[in-house]
Amino acid sequence: MSTQILDSSSLSSPERHVLPLCATLGGIAVTLQCSALRYSVSQHGITLLFTHGVTGHKEQYHPVIRRLLQLYATPKYDIREIWSIDFPNHGETATLNRVVLEEYKARGLREGFDGTCTTLDYAIYLDAFLSSPPLRAHSVVGMAHSGSCTVWVHALTKLTKTSPHAHPHALILLEPTLMFPSLSPSDPRSIHGAANVRGALAKRDKWSSRADARRWLVGNGKGVWTRWDKSVLDLFVEYAFEDVSSAEGSYTTPSLRKDEESPLYACLAHTIEPSQLVSVCARLNVDGKQGVHILWAEVEGFISKTARADILDAAGRRITTQRTIKGAGHLVPQEKPDELADALNEVLGVIVRTLKASL
Numbered sequence: 001m002s003t004q005i006l007d008s009s010s011l012s013s014p015e016r017h018v019l020p021l022c023a024t025l026g027g028i029a030v031t032l033q034c035s036a037l038r039y040s041v042s043q044h045g046i047t048l049l050f051t052h053g054v055t056g057h058k059e060q061y062h063p064v065i066r067r068l069l070q071l072y073a074t075p076k077y078d079i080r081e082i083w084s085i086d087f088p089n090h091g092e093t094a095t096l097n098r099v100v101l102e103e104y105k106a107r108g109l110r111e112g113f114d115g116t117c118t119t120l121d122y123a124i125y126l127d128a129f130l131s132s133p134p135l136r137a138h139s140v141v142g143m144a145h146s147g148s149c150t151v152w153v154h155a156l157t158k159l160t161k162t163s164p165h166a167h168p169h170a171l172i173l174l175e176p177t178l179m180f181p182s183l184s185p186s187d188p189r190s191i192h193g194a195a196n197v198r199g200a201l202a203k204r205d206k207w208s209s210r211a212d213a214r215r216w217l218v219g220n221g222k223g224v225w226t227r228w229d230k231s232v233l234d235l236f237v238e239y240a241f242e243d244v245s246s247a248e249g250s251y252t253t254p255s256l257r258k259d260e261e262s263p264l265y266a267c268l269a270h271t272i273e274p275s276q277l278v279s280v281c282a283r284l285n286v287d288g289k290q291g292v293h294i295l296w297a298e299v300e301g302f303i304s305k306t307a308r309a310d311i312l313d314a315a316g317r318r319i320t321t322q323r324t325i326k327g328a329g330h331l332v333p334q335e336k337p338d339e340l341a342d343a344l345n346e347v348l349g350v351i352v353r354t355l356k357a358s359l
Helices: 058-071 091-111 119-130 148-157 188-202 210-218 230-239 258-265 274-283 305-314 337-358
Strands: 015-025 028-040 046-051 079-085 139-145 170-174 241-246 249-254 292-297 321-325
Touching: 015 091, 015 119, 028 058, 028 091, 028 119, 046 058, 046 119, 046 148, 046 337, 058 079, 058 091, 058 230, 058 337, 091 258, 119 148, 139 148, 139 337, 148 170, 148 274, 170 337, 188 258, 210 230, 210 241, 210 249, 230 241, 274 305, 292 337, 321 337
Parallel strands: 046 079, 046 139, 139 170, 170 292, 292 321
Antiparallel strands: 015 028, 028 079, 241 249
């Protein structure tokens, strides 16, 4: 796959890695490939791990990381490495796993189980990546956006008895779509989630080329993509789509198939027990760890003020720091990559300053 859109400067030029991970599909054990970007920064310090939301991909964070590394020229903290990964049915990784993904969907239909990726499957996959050799002995700080916040919570609460890795040193949640069993049907998370479940199945998913797809995304000037940073949109078209040749002909389509995308928006896919969030906050506030930090978008959409209060209450008011990114909607990495990098720079300064003070 082409890497020409990514920078070629020394710090902001990533290495591409592919790791086989022991994971699950629909709860059935399987080996899945994980395509990852690794930015090598120094010999010591924290290691950042970026995870994307539904329909995202690992390259979407490149503009954020590029800006963060520019700020790192006058560092308040030390960074050892930065990693960004695809989830198993997203981006380049989906193309590597295509045969397995299709096989398990077909098997699920025959044998009566859901063979598509669930958020718990993602959690097992993330846990396997955290336990992989490249991250051993690293002080990991997780950076999760939207739906991947649920994945981190599950990975840190449901799988800890069998996992060989240490907990991350800190966790940054960006616009977390965390939901709880008491969620009201009138909550914006319920309304938007249900609309996305239906919308994902109904939307167009075939174009003659990537250029054709890009024209469609921004064509009427009213879609969410018109608010995206241009470089992020370019990366989305390059890495979140694939070219397919089949009996139906040749066409361009999203790497995340819409029958796999739709169930990921369901409220149950992001419903956790409040005790899980409390547990994550408690575990990341002992033994020198640096807590859970939340970044909110200024523009209320998916996450309302009521939703924020709901999440903070569920956490037992144990969130270490909170910040709001001005001018941003829910899709912060896509709309405001520079502003996200600036906010991360501030949060990392707090995390590492506190870490050094505790040594």
